[in-house]
Amino acid sequence: MQNAIAVGNRLYLRPLTRADAAALVPWVNDPEVTRTLAVGSRVMDVRAEEVFIEKTNASAHAALFGIVVRGTDQLIGSTGLEQIDFRNQSASLSILIGEKSVWGKGYGTEATALVVQYAFGELHLNRVQLHVYEYNLRAMRVYEKVGFRREGALRQEHVHDGRFWDTVVMAILREEWESVNA
Numbered sequence: 001m002q003n004a005i006a007v008g009n010r011l012y013l014r015p016l017t018r019a020d021a022a023a024l025v026p027w028v029n030d031p032e033v034t035r036t037l038a039v040g041s042r043v044m045d046v047r048a049e050e051v052f053i054e055k056t057n058a059s060a061h062a063a064l065f066g067i068v069v070r071g072t073d074q075l076i077g078s079t080g081l082e083q084i085d086f087r088n089q090s091a092s093l094s095i096l097i098g099e100k101s102v103w104g105k106g107y108g109t110e111a112t113a114l115v116v117q118y119a120f121g122e123l124h125l126n127r128v129q130l131h132v133y134e135y136n137l138r139a140m141r142v143y144e145k146v147g148f149r150r151e152g153a154l155r156q157e158h159v160h161d162g163r164f165w166d167t168v169v170m171a172i173l174r175e176e177w178e179s180v181n182a
C-alpha cells in the first residue's frame with residue numbers, strides 16, 4: 001500500500017496526485033460513468049484534471065482520494081469530501097468508480113464507508129451529506145448500506161433523458177455511524 005490514509009478489507013484510500021490525472025481522464029469523459037454525477041459530462045483533458053487535483057488538494061475545505069485495490073495497487077476510482085464546513089462540522093461526499101468492470105463487487109460500498117470513517121474519525125465531523133439523482137438506484141443502495149438516510153428530495157431539480165427527475169438528499173450523522181461501528 002502506498003500513502004494509505006484509510007484501509008479496508010479489500011481497498012484503501014490514498015491522496016491523488018498530478019501523476020493520477022492520466023488515469024482519471026478516461027473515466028471523467030465516459031458518459032456511462034458521469035451521467036449520474038452532478039458535475040455532468042464536461043470534457044476534461046489531462047492538464048485540466050491536473051489543475052483540478054492540485055486545486056482540490058490545496059483547499060482546506062475539500063479532501064480528494066484515490067480508491068485503490070489492496071494487493072494490486074490498482075486505482076479504480078476517486079472519492080472525497082467537498083464543502084467541508086468545520087464550524088457546522090459537515091461535508092458533502094462524492095464517489096466515482098471509473099473502472100466499470102468492477103462495479104457490483106462491493107467496492108463502492110467499502111470506499112464510501114472508508115470516506116465516512118475518515119470524516120468522523122479524522123476530521124471529527126458530525127454530518128456527511130450527499131445529493132443523488134433519483135434514477136441512480138445503484139448509488140442509493142450503496143449509501144443505504146453504509147447507513148445514510150433519505151432526508152427528502154429536490155423535486156424535478158434535474159433534466160435527464162427528456163424529463164425532470166428529483167434529486168434525493170441523503171445524510172449520515174456521527175451518532176448513527178457510531179451506533180453501528182463502535
Ligand SMILES: CC(C)(COP(=O)(O)OP(=O)(O)OC[C@H]1O[C@@H](n2cnc3c(N)ncnc32)[C@H](O)[C@@H]1OP(=O)(O)O)[C@@H](O)C(=O)NCCC(=O)NCCS
Pocket residue numbers: 032033034036037038077095096097098102103104105106107108109110131132133136137138139141142
Ligand atoms: C455508484 C457506484 C459508486 C457504486 O459502486 P459499486 O462498486 O458498483 O457498488 P457496490 O457493488 O458496493 O453496491 C451496489 C449495490 O447496488 C445494487 N444495485 C445495482 N444496480 C441496482 C439497481 N439498478 N437497482 C437497485 N440496486 C442496484 C447492487 O445489487 C448492490 O447492492 P447489494 O450489495 O445489496 O446487492 C458506481 O457504480 C459508480 O461509480 N457509478 C458512477 C458514478 C456515480 O453514479 N457516483 C455516485 C453519484 S451520487
